[in-house]
Amino acid sequence: MLKVGLLGAGRIGQVHAKSIAAHPESRLAAVSDVVMLAAEKLAAAYGAEARTTEAILADPSIDAVLIATSTDTHADLIEAATQAGKAVLCEKPVDLDLARAVRCQAAAARTGRPVMIGFNRRFDPNFASLKAAFDAGEIGKGELLSITSFDPAPPPASYVKVSGGLFRDMMIHDFDMACWIMGGAPEKVTAVGSCIVDPEIGRAGDVDTAVVTLHFADGRIAVIKNSRRAVYGYDQRIELLGSDGLLSAGNVLESTVSKATAAGVTGAKPEFFFLERYMRAYEAEWSAFVNAVLRGAPLPVSLQDGVNALALAEAATEAARTGQAVAVSRAALEVAA
Amino acid sequence: MLKVGLLGAGRIGQVHAKSIAAHPESRLAAVSDVVMLAAEKLAAAYGAEARTTEAILADPSIDAVLIATSTDTHADLIEAATQAGKAVLCEKPVDLDLARAVRCQAAAARTGRPVMIGFNRRFDPNFASLKAAFDAGEIGKGELLSITSFDPAPPPASYVKVSGGLFRDMMIHDFDMACWIMGGAPEKVTAVGSCIVDPEIGRAGDVDTAVVTLHFADGRIAVIKNSRRAVYGYDQRIELLGSDGLLSAGNVLESTVSKATAAGVTGAKPEFFFLERYMRAYEAEWSAFVNAVLRGAPLPVSLQDGVNALALAEAATEAARTGQAVAVSRAALEVAA
Amino acid sequence: MLKVGLLGAGRIGQVHAKSIAAHPESRLAAVSDVVMLAAEKLAAAYGAEARTTEAILADPSIDAVLIATSTDTHADLIEAATQAGKAVLCEKPVDLDLARAVRCQAAAARTGRPVMIGFNRRFDPNFASLKAAFDAGEIGKGELLSITSFDPAPPPASYVKVSGGLFRDMMIHDFDMACWIMGGAPEKVTAVGSCIVDPEIGRAGDVDTAVVTLHFADGRIAVIKNSRRAVYGYDQRIELLGSDGLLSAGNVLESTVSKATAAGVTGAKPEFFFLERYMRAYEAEWSAFVNAVLRGAPLPVSLQDGVNALALAEAATEAARTGQAVAVSRAALEVAA
Amino acid sequence: MLKVGLLGAGRIGQVHAKSIAAHPESRLAAVSDVVMLAAEKLAAAYGAEARTTEAILADPSIDAVLIATSTDTHADLIEAATQAGKAVLCEKPVDLDLARAVRCQAAAARTGRPVMIGFNRRFDPNFASLKAAFDAGEIGKGELLSITSFDPAPPPASYVKVSGGLFRDMMIHDFDMACWIMGGAPEKVTAVGSCIVDPEIGRAGDVDTAVVTLHFADGRIAVIKNSRRAVYGYDQRIELLGSDGLLSAGNVLESTVSKATAAGVTGAKPEFFFLERYMRAYEAEWSAFVNAVLRGAPLPVSLQDGVNALALAEAATEAARTGQAVAVSRAALEVAA
Known part of the structure; x- marks a missing residue:
């Protein structure tokens, strides 16, 4: 059972929350959002807790985070989450700047944690x-x-x-x-x-x-x-x-x-x-991520x-x-x- | 939020369990099955409890039951559940015998509880x-x-x-x-x-x-x-x-x-x-049932x-x-x- | 080369005239119609002659007739044409009366001439x-x-x-x-x-x-x-x-x-x-008839x-x-x- | 009624011959080919005569020619036919050389005769x-x-x-x-x-x-x-x-x-x-050409x-x-x- 923290409770975050809840091998544990009320509402629908991103990353019981925040935060959150030991599924793109994306890639690689980009198609x-x-x-x-x-x-x-x-x-x-x-x-x-x-x-x-x-x-x-x-x-x-x-x-x-x-x-x-x-694609994407993380399969x-x-x-x-x-x-x- | 007891953890019960868990307005509270191990496994996947059918029907915090057991038990369970005050979604058919189905219909009608038959198509x-x-x-x-x-x-x-x-x-x-x-x-x-x-x-x-x-x-x-x-x-x-x-x-x-x-x-x-x-039909069927029960809409x-x-x-x-x-x-x- | 007399210059007769003219192994030789002007117009378009039905049936150089007249004339024309030694392609139905159709079938069979019914489908x-x-x-x-x-x-x-x-x-x-x-x-x-x-x-x-x-x-x-x-x-x-x-x-x-x-x-x-x-079907029907008559293949x-x-x-x-x-x-x- | 000379009795010439014969407003009058036997066979199938290209172009009763010969002869034949007063339908391309095609266009334009290129699509x-x-x-x-x-x-x-x-x-x-x-x-x-x-x-x-x-x-x-x-x-x-x-x-x-x-x-x-x-396209192309030539419509x-x-x-x-x-x-x- 994969315990998951969801960063971002917007439109795409809600889609992912449903996939996490419906999957028999994952459970939505926590949700954060810059709008706390959004996080609370989404957490309530699936029996999860609303927390800050920092709290989620600091919680050792959280196995993985799903990054569904705005593009300009992706690279920073990938780096922070992998350094915190989490497995990461991050929405595309890594960044709009190629050089920043390359640095993020290098930083994440040093942690050895699995990072998957959400190329849903x-x-x-x-x-x-x-x-x-x-x-x-x-x-x-x-x-x-x-x-x-x-x-x-x-x-x-x-x-x-x-x-x-x-x-x-x-x-x-x-x-x-x-x-x-x-x-x-x-x-x-x-x-x-x-x-x-x-x-x-x-x-x-x-x-x-x-x-x-x-x-x-x-x-x-x-x-x-x-x-x-x-x-x-x-x-x-x-x-x-x-x-x-x-x-x-x-x-x-x-x-x-x-x-x-x-x-x-x-x-x-x-x-x-x-x-x-791509609703079915999002479900399959989540299944593939859960499977890779739980069983150590390649991303x-x-x-x-x-x-x-x-x-x-x-x-x-x-x-x-x-x-x-x-x-x-x-x-x-x-x-x- | 509709708290749901699922009667039957077989193939079709598992389908319904997923719909119940994925729906933001329902929660799977309990699962029963003639094979207790099957009930336990399914309950665990969605944070629910495995119980007996009797315990589920007797629990006043359970709002609704979904009957996914063998055909020969449908009419009896519809009668018992409605008498216990539950809203019911029951897989088809009501019974193989027309006269028995007619009696079940009459008995359930007397309780005034909503009963929906799972004509999924x-x-x-x-x-x-x-x-x-x-x-x-x-x-x-x-x-x-x-x-x-x-x-x-x-x-x-x-x-x-x-x-x-x-x-x-x-x-x-x-x-x-x-x-x-x-x-x-x-x-x-x-x-x-x-x-x-x-x-x-x-x-x-x-x-x-x-x-x-x-x-x-x-x-x-x-x-x-x-x-x-x-x-x-x-x-x-x-x-x-x-x-x-x-x-x-x-x-x-x-x-x-x-x-x-x-x-x-x-x-x-x-x-x-x-x-x-009919996977999407099962989801839509569940949504329609939740909506009807929570909002008093016609079944x-x-x-x-x-x-x-x-x-x-x-x-x-x-x-x-x-x-x-x-x-x-x-x-x-x-x-x- | 099959020389063909067309009986009937109406809508369906015109379709057949085109198939006859386009086929490299058949030539439209004569056309009859109860409206002589219609026969003349259609004959002119394909270098054929307008004649009476009787003249067409009596002409030994005509190998085959295509019957595209009104239903009530079909059985009589099938009988007359086969007795005149022509191969026949006749539009459906043979007749509206089963007994009359059976008699026509028997009469045509006695001549030994090929008769094909235009079940175009x-x-x-x-x-x-x-x-x-x-x-x-x-x-x-x-x-x-x-x-x-x-x-x-x-x-x-x-x-x-x-x-x-x-x-x-x-x-x-x-x-x-x-x-x-x-x-x-x-x-x-x-x-x-x-x-x-x-x-x-x-x-x-x-x-x-x-x-x-x-x-x-x-x-x-x-x-x-x-x-x-x-x-x-x-x-x-x-x-x-x-x-x-x-x-x-x-x-x-x-x-x-x-x-x-x-x-x-x-x-x-x-x-x-x-x-x-069924335009292409009419062409294929005609081809099949020509082939059967010229080569003695079964209809x-x-x-x-x-x-x-x-x-x-x-x-x-x-x-x-x-x-x-x-x-x-x-x-x-x-x-x- | 358009009387037509067909230049070229090869595969594509045969397709055009059928369209010409099936059209109620055109008649195949003559066929030429570098292989005279091919011209004779095709002419016989539609009641036409086999002749030389020169004879066809010189015959004032021929209204139009259809050029279905090899590419390297197209420009010369377009020029000769228009100068002989024929309406022309010529298979594509005009020529492989742009300058030659431009000259052919100019020469044909001077005759004022209609020339259509067979862009069948x-x-x-x-x-x-x-x-x-x-x-x-x-x-x-x-x-x-x-x-x-x-x-x-x-x-x-x-x-x-x-x-x-x-x-x-x-x-x-x-x-x-x-x-x-x-x-x-x-x-x-x-x-x-x-x-x-x-x-x-x-x-x-x-x-x-x-x-x-x-x-x-x-x-x-x-x-x-x-x-x-x-x-x-x-x-x-x-x-x-x-x-x-x-x-x-x-x-x-x-x-x-x-x-x-x-x-x-x-x-x-x-x-x-x-x-x-493109079989139906060839028929429609021919119809459009006949219609334009007979009625003076634009090509x-x-x-x-x-x-x-x-x-x-x-x-x-x-x-x-x-x-x-x-x-x-x-x-x-x-x-x-």
Whole structure:
């Protein structure tokens, strides 16, 4: 039984609290939040205690912490929690700054404690099934990977300004997926970015529509398409062409219901956004973490994976700015090797 | 916060335990089982106590019980629990004997306590979405309902012998769905049943493949198809033709992944069986029960609904035996009216 | 090269004229119609001559005739054309009267000329593919066949009055499909029919919604659902459950385009009606006929098949009227054996 | 009635011959081919005459010619036929050399005769439906276009050597589609090409897998993915993300049949290659040409469209070679303006 402290009682913290409570091998022991009332309410729902983050980290009966706080606190909390001996599951990204993420990685590595980054999409049953089929050789050698990843609606410009930009904030998930599926990092990155969805995003210095091409050393290619707006819902699809076939993972729809009328045949939309689409992924992510910590199994996502995705985001940002292919920094990618 | 006693720690009891623990407004307080070790193990996973059924019913701090025991105990436990003042959620069927179910209904009604029967399919998000679209008038007047309901594999003959037969054991769910969707019970039932899947089932006096047609007084028609064996998984689909269109609820697939190779394009199978397909339905069912009990809302499924479905099963059994259309007993259907 | 006389220049005659002209082994030589202007127009489009039916039948250079005239002339024209030595492809049905159809069958048989009945659905590439997969053993033994067959809109009551009724006019196609797929005729028929689409149809003495169950001697079951109105288009689907799986043939849609918007995901409707849905089937039907006649191959649909379907329609009409299971006349089914 | 001379009796010529014969407003009058026996056989099947190309061009009763000969003869035959006063439908490409194509365009323009290039995909009912829905404003402003275009199997290296390369030979169709859908030509092109399918193609100096990004002046983006090998068949799909939704045109499958077994649910593959997938497109292309010529309507595809696609192919070839974004030659694009 894993006793867990949850740092952050916001929207994503509530999702994790439910997974922790529902899992027969974990128990939610304590919750902290900058808003104490939020921590208290969430703790009450699952028979846990509301405490300060410091108290949670200092409590030797707490085995693990789940960091679901704001991005700018991630690196500090990872370092503090690992130094306190906790196993850590931290929401992505490690940090918006590559150098800070690299330092955090090094610091955490010195403690020897397990740190997993919440790249939730790896635990989506559909993407995991695609990856498993590919790894089992069902379509031979991978050649051309396509990732479609559209958000349902653009964030406010105020968010965009502090987000680190589309490549660090949004496409970082897709960079991780591409490396995970292809089994390594690309050599070069080319990128095109436009602001055609919302002029406010352009005024905030960012793009809202982008296509990035990843060139792998052996000639394989990956394409990532991002848009901040798909009015029909969260569009999350992957296709992988291989020497023996094509694997596709489609959207998860709100239902299997279709309606045929004189106007056409209408089906359900994709699940609206990440909380809906990846609800099962969050449960599976938590199960994988519990299993790894309780049984000493390897973590399915490492802190290094979080650093790697950030390195690709930096390269893509540069490529979109200059219009030139950009080589991916080997230094960052190999820091933990 | 609803404090809950769970009667039965078997496969379906474990599913319910997880729903109870994950719900922010309910807590699993106690578990009983004829195998005490099973009760203890399940209780431990969610911070509950293992107790006897009698102790649970006698404990005034327990607000509700969930009955997940064997069918032959359902009617007795419903009566005992309601007399002990508990709100009850009981797995289907009420009983295999219509007369016993009618008596149970009457006894429970006298206590005034809420009793909900676990017709889980009503809470399947897909079927619920179809029902909501129909009730909203999206396809006009309903005319022809089709229910496909195939199990992945036939049960052993030993089970068949005590099951009450295909119509009471398996098609009872579909009878409830038909009445629920069409908004009332049919006037007549015709049925065809064959034993073509497994001769052992025939030797046990039952059929394994059946088609039942329900005739409603106003001319509407419903068709239910059952087979004990669909080797590709649990096939659970509904189609409703109306004056303005067709609503269809398809199977829930194991994933959205498809694989295109020289051999064809292969997609996932339907979720294997009821525990997989209806996992989300069990959660929604529990939520609906909690909500109804805590807020005094009407129960979405009544004990009378359980009696009605059983009355249709009896009529279908007779129709298949004689080859004649059989009028549905109004007495049973109106017992609680 | 097959020289062909086309009898009937109406809507379906025009479809056949195009198939005849496009086929590299057949040539449209002559066209007749009760409206001579229609014959002339159609003949001109394909370099053929407009003539009387009598002249066409008397011309020894004409190898084959395609009968696309009104139903009440079919039996007479089949008899006259075969006596004139022509190979015949005749639209369904042979006749609305079973006894007349049986006599026609006998008369044509005496000439030894090939007569094929235009059960076009057998040539639909989808149904043909389902049948081929089943015959190849891909789902083992067939157990439960379901045919959905809905027209887009009800015909006028004036048509209904002379149509022979839903079972002879509309479901006759489905009876042929059921016998073709299951490899023989059923033993008994049960039927339910309602008039719920259009009261005028009821006043004309017919039903507009019907469910028929076919019981085969070995326990296999087939269900046919008909409605005169599916506002979303021509709904033509088949499912066959077997011991090793399920084969399904879905609708052919107007396009593969889908549109995802805030309102949902909308796809194309089924092809509107038989001319659209079965256009490719008409071409394949013609090809099969040409091939059989030129090369002496067995006809894929016989005149006896036309008689058999009519016998089932008679049985279903009786079953719907009486509410009793009706045994299928063996006499009609075996007339040509 | 349009009297037509067909130049070329090969595989694609046979397809066109059938369309010409089946169309009620056109008649196949003559066929030529470098192999006279092929011309004779094809002519005989449709009641036409086999002649030399010169005789066909010199015959004033011939209204139009369809050029289905080898690529290196296209430009010469377009010039000769227009000078002889014929209306022309010519298979793509105009020529492999941009300068030659531009000269041909100018020469044909001087005759004033209509010349249509056979970009058959514009007539695919699915792509045409997507285009119509987009033009009708159904998804608002177009933002991000994705074209997937994979051949089933790589051509032999001998063909690759004379093909002009993947961008001129294969992706030229996709360049035309992108310009057609987006309503104009892009400003810049970036490209990545790899040889990972067949090393022989690399030795022949070409790539077999490529991703091209088209940047439009207003920020819109198009991505084209090509592979010479998709073992599951011809993969031809388009997606267009707009401000109000997404339009997708999927593959046309060999049938609507699916098979569910213990091994999974298997559906049909995409139509194997262009002759299967685009058979209906060829018919519609011919109808559009007949209609334009007989009624003086504007041609749906112009000779200039053929030149434009070639200009994009040249730019992409350069971009893939250098790794730099390449501006598209305005000169070529505006030659006919």
